[in-house]
Amino acid sequence: MALRDRLRRLVQRPGSADLAPFRKVVDEAGTRESRVRALTDAELTAAASALRDADDPAELCALGREAARRTLGERPFDVQLVGTLALLSGHVAEMATGEGKTLAGALAAAGYALRGRRVHVMSVNDYLARRDAEWMGPLYELLGVSVGWVGQASTPPERREAYRADVTYAPVSEVGFDLLRDRLVTDPAARVLREPSVALVDEADSVLVDEAMVPLVLAGASEIDAAEPRYADLARRLRPGLHYATDDEARNVQLTPAGAREVERALGVDLYAAEHLATLTAVNVALHAEVLLHRDVDYIVRDGAVKLISESRGRVALLQRWPDGLQAAVEAKEALEASPSGEILDSITVQELIGRYPVRCGMTGTAMAVAGQLTEFYSLQIAVVPPNRPCVRDDEPDRLYATAADKEVAIVEEIAAAHAEGRPVLVGTGDVAESERLARRLARAGLDRVVLNAKNDAEEAAIIAEAGAPGAITVSTQMAGRGTDIRLGGSPAPSAPGTAPAEEAGSGRDGVAAAGGLLVIGTGRYHSSRLDDQLRGRAGRQGDPGGSVFFTSLQDDLVTRYAPDEDSKAAASPDGRVDDKGAHWIVGHAQRVAEGVDLELHRNTWRYNHLIGLQRREVLAEREDVLTGDRGDRLMAEAVPERHAELTKAAGGPAVADAARQIVLYQLDRCWAEHLGFLADLREGIHLRSLGRGLDPLIEFNSEAVPAGKSLLGRARELSVEAFTALTASEDGIDLDSAGLKRPSATWTYLVHDNPFGSLDERALRGLIAMFKGRR
Incomplete structure (x- = not known):
């Protein structure tokens, strides 16, 4: 076996883990099987609990195998235990379809939990999260490990309870949305998540690669982002070849000189005038929606709404929408009511979300094909677990x-x-x-x-x-x-609830x-x-x-x-x-x-988001100090000591401290949301700006984003001092309404689908270049 593993690693790509140490542990677990089988359920649970004070992976495998046999009717194969040990070592386990990843992952999650770590098993949808939590529930119970699950319909109390469990199953998007909501709470008790510990990612290639740069968004103050119907009507009338041309990759479309003249005639504007650049952009977006996005290919229309289709799965991408006005343009194309876009209060990419966890591991059937990306972006190795029976396909x-x-x-x-x-x-x-x-x-x-x-x-x-x-x-x-x-x-035939699906077909x-x-x-x-x-x-x-x-x-x-x-x-x-x-x-x-192309898009998006992530961490550190301590009160006492003393005398120290905390939290959140808007606008226009200066767009982006980020905390404190100074107080308390601290009455979440054609400025730039070339 050991020689076979070494030979396999010689022909595999770099980034694959050696399985020999895991096989030795599994062999040792096999020698303990008869002893463990003789234990009563209570003794088995006690033996598992003892693992909290001892690092004995062989004992974990032996106890886990017996617990699975008793509760699920399945005795894990040796290769499944190898997969479990790979996960416990922080690797991505590549296991073929039907080889029992769900059970291997559950045993690994239990192992982490018995080491005192809290585990989030992240899946791609609600169905798998609930199914696996309920299916593996009896196994966890016998091992003395608590388990919960979170779905899209879960209430805040249900989420809080689920995250208190040792092991929590949840779609990766729901964990991200809960994190974003927790970042806006004004009372620490309102948070639902605990500190991150272990992320065990199911379908790891899909989550960690295909969806790595998909932003999860928390929005408030919902507004309608509607595209003017006249642009959709105009794009529909334009003729291919005569009025517009597409590039070889069908990722861009641009007006021909004849098309530009037709648009100018229809709209009565000069598209080349600076004041009409917004019109040119709107026409370009409508043209992209009309020509390059196809119904029943890129999206479907269901229940009067546009539903995006995930390119990697071929399924509806729940809660996803296109950025840069493209969503509104497609809705206008289909003559649908425009959906609300709202103001972005905060966002996080899947890659950044997973990166918060000190321990990361995962399982999938196809990991080696993206071994380079998993190493580059997550420092993960792949453990290629052979099938229990040779594949004869x-x-x-x-x-x-x-x-x-x-x-x-x-x-x-x-x-x-x-x-x-x-x-x-x-x-x-x-x-x-x-x-x-x-x-x-x-x-x-x-x-x-x-x-x-x-x-x-x-x-x-x-x-x-x-x-x-x-x-x-x-x-x-x-x-x-x-x-x-x-x-x-x-x-x-259907199996009884809580048991493994029957093996007989x-x-x-x-x-x-x-x-x-x-x-x-x-x-x-x-x-x-x-x-x-x-x-x-x-x-x-x-x-x-x-x-x-x-x-x-x-x-x-x-x-x-x-x-x-x-x-x-x-x-x-x-x-x-x-x-x-x-x-x-x-x-x-x-x-x-x-x-x-896909890899370069991933790298480019990561470069832009890396700086934003650093700035977000600085803001969150300040926010945490204010939320859980007295930093807000101290900042106001230092900035306006006389006003602070007056308010304290009128309303009492606790009321003033609470008011200071609420004000500083509000201004921090307000300034961060505005900063995100600034960065989005900056990135949209950065290519046009950098073209004129001959600079790398990323360098140009950083040159403006960095100073803006450095001034953010100072700006939030200035606004906090202004609001604090304007407070009115009495024996009845502090009147916070007078400070204008109006938060969104409701928030909602969605995912931003990758813009398949580049940003607005990139598309407008390509269109301008194409038209100017045509006029020469």
Whole structure:
């Protein structure tokens, strides 16, 4: 085993952890199994409690294995315990689909808790958080560890109680929103979170990489951010080629000279005049919404509202909205009522949120593909845990076609052939529109199918659970049903609440296995090879037979967007298939370019947010001193001692101290919100400013953001002194209303979706350059 691990590490990328020490611990745990089995439940709980005073990972594994056997009906495999130990060592455990990550993670969370640490197990949605907390609940109880869960509908008291538990399951977004709300409390008792200790991240690649730079936002003083309908109407009338052109990657669109003249004629303005730059920007945003954002691809319309679709998951991205006026432009395009944007009171990225935890670890089926990013941004290593049974899935080479039409015909033929043999098929498509187009083709071919996309994602777990039934055809967008196993023959009978899902699959398992198992078909390469691997991983669970194949074409969006200059002259067979190695290289090249673009976007966003994070920490430190101590009172006593003495004489020391605290907290929060607005505006215009000075935009941003941040605390104190001086007092107390301390009557939360086209100023700049080039 040890030699195999060393050989594996030699061929893997840097950043992988050595499993040999973990295997030794697991072997030692095995020698204790018979002794632990003889313990009563009470003795087992007492033995687990004793681990709080002793660092004995082998004993933890032995006790955890026995507790799982008794409460869940599952005896963890050795490799699951290896995964547990990897998590307890602060690594990301890469474990294939169906290898028992949920149980391995629960044992690790219990291990941390028994060491006296508070653990947050972060998932991607409410469903998984609640399911796993309830499923693993009996295991935690036997080990003497308390567990709770938080969901979007949880009330503040419910959240506070859940976070008091040793282990808390919650969506990462809800933890972030709770942190933002806690940062605005005026009474320490109102906070729901405790100090961060351990973050155990489920689907770590999705959370730590795909969504790392997604800002979680707390907003107040809600207002309507509406785009003028006339711009949407105008963009709709413009003609491609004549009035506008798109770049090769379809990430930008700009007016042609003829288009600029048409806009000027329609609006009666000179787009090149400085006073009409806002109009040019509004037209550009409307044009981007009209041309580059597509319904049922980038978003859907549900219940009269625009719902964004997550690029990495193919599902509705709950609570997310586009920044920079793009959300309002899409709403205007769809003739929908504008949604409120509100004033941003505070925000935090997922990466910054996770970075608060002294201990970070995670688990996923595809970590090595992003090992570099996990090391670069989180200092995490990957522990590649081998499967309990060897994977026998047959991963076929890509089938490349000259045209998208030829590819779709071949896909339907492949599905029909597998279906005729009673073999279940799971098809991963790129977007909602493609999934529905393929479903229509299958219907015309007389093939029954189930479609899973952003329009019915609430049914995801139930649909995916049946994807292994004999002859089933499931068409899904992107990554289907993460967290839900696909068992050959279909889902088993329901298990009793609090117990593990039954292992025995439906009665058709043997027939499905004989037919070759689940066949996974990709209708095109995704923008990341990691997403390809995630789709492949749906087949071949725990040594089951299965297969996968990707159908690609030289007309795929990936190729035309990221390798537009690569032209293949290879001949195609009568059915359109292309076997030329050079043509296949083009598809792989396009995917590598796309991965590079995404990585650079991540790095660039991190550079901007790093400074903001440093400034936020300084403000929060000041706020904490004011909230929990007497700093506010001391600041006012030092700044205006005579006024402080007058108020104290009139209303008493405690009342004045409380008033000072409320005033300073309010001004700190007010100044921070205004500072965030300033930084957002600064970043929006920084490219245009830096262009004229020949400077790096980031350097230019820092040159203005740094002094603004340094003056923030001083400004907050000045405003606090003004408000404190204006207070009126009597024997009845301090009149805070006279100080104008009006906080938002309600706050709300959302996530800001990455702007896929760059900031407003970048788009306006590209448009200006294109128009000027056209006029020469």
